[in-house]
Amino acid sequence: DVKVTQSSRYLVKRTGEKVFLECVQDMDHENMFWYRQDPGLGLRLIYFSYDVKMKEKGDIPEGYSVSREKKERFSLILESASTNQTSMYLCASAGTGFAGELFFGEGSRLTVL
Amino acid sequence: GQNIDQPTEMTATEGAIVQINCTYQTSGFNGLFWYQQHAGEAPTFLSYNVLDGLEEKGRFSSFLSRSKGYSYLLLKELQMKDSASYLCAVKDSNYQLIWGAGTKLIIKP
Numbered sequence: 001d002v003k004v005t006q007s008s009r010y011l012v013k014r015t016g017e018k019v020f021l022e023c024v025q026d027m028d029h030e031n032m033f034w035y036r037q038d039p040g041l042g043l044r045l046i047y048f049s050y051d052v053k054m055k056e057k058g059d060i061p062e063g064y065s066v067s068r069e070k071k072e073r074f075s076l077i078l079e080s081a082s083t084n085q086t087s088m089y090l091c092a093s094a095g096t097g098f099a100g101e102l103f104f105g106e107g108s109r110l111t112v113l
Numbered sequence: 114g115q116n117i118d119q120p121t122e123m124t125a126t127e128g129a130i131v132q133i134n135c136t137y138q139t140s141g142f143n144g145l146f147w148y149q150q151h152a153g154e155a156p157t158f159l160s161y162n163v164l165d166g167l168e169e170k171g172r173f174s175s176f177l178s179r180s181k182g183y184s185y186l187l188l189k190e191l192q193m194k195d196s197a198s199y200l201c202a203v204k205d206s207n208y209q210l211i212w213g214a215g216t217k218l219i220i221k222p
Binding site: 004040041042043044045090099100101102103104105106107 | 117121144146148153154155156157158161163200202204208209210211212213214215
């Protein structure tokens with residue numbers, strides 16, 4: 001059974017703290033993504049990666065950075081958390097098949113106080 | 114700009130049929146996806162349409178008209194477990210996914 005695992009389901013952080021969100025997939029997928037999901041809005045792409053050590057900015061990269069040192073692992077970093085980064089963060093991976101559908105992790109709900 | 118529109122919320126009765134519409138305006142088109150997301154859970158893939166017409170998969174079917182920028186997801190014989198949000202997404206000319214805000218489907222007994 002395919003699996004995308006996110007390190008934390010729920011986090012509460014203070015403004016200005018550094019936050020690490022980790023994501024691991026076991027499907028040998030090349031492509032990995034970080035999205036945030038907010039009520040009333042579609043999924044918004046923060047960053048994606050097509051290969052190890054490769055990263056591309058998505059639609060809302062400001063305030064975030066990423067790291068992909070190994071194929072199976074894609075980390076999202078908030079250098080200095082702010083209250084407007086309170087959100088649900090979803091990691092996904094995708095292969096290069098016909099549809100290239102995304103497989104999502106369970107999500108990490110981050111609250112910044 | 115790029116835009117995906119779908120209704121915010123729909124209500125249907127157990128055992129009935131419901132159609133969730135999605136209209137899109139995107140820079141190019143390389144396929145349309147439907148995902149299901151139960152509250153507090155990850156979205157899961159339901160269907161992919163790249164050619165016009167109807168794709169059937171059990172109780173769920175998805176239709177696409179590229180000329181009209183329109184798709185629908187049809188759910189038959191509704192069950193309580195179908196209560197979820199349904200997300201429409203289009204892959205644009207750069208192969209990036211553009212997402213709708215989702216339709217929350219409420220099933221009543």
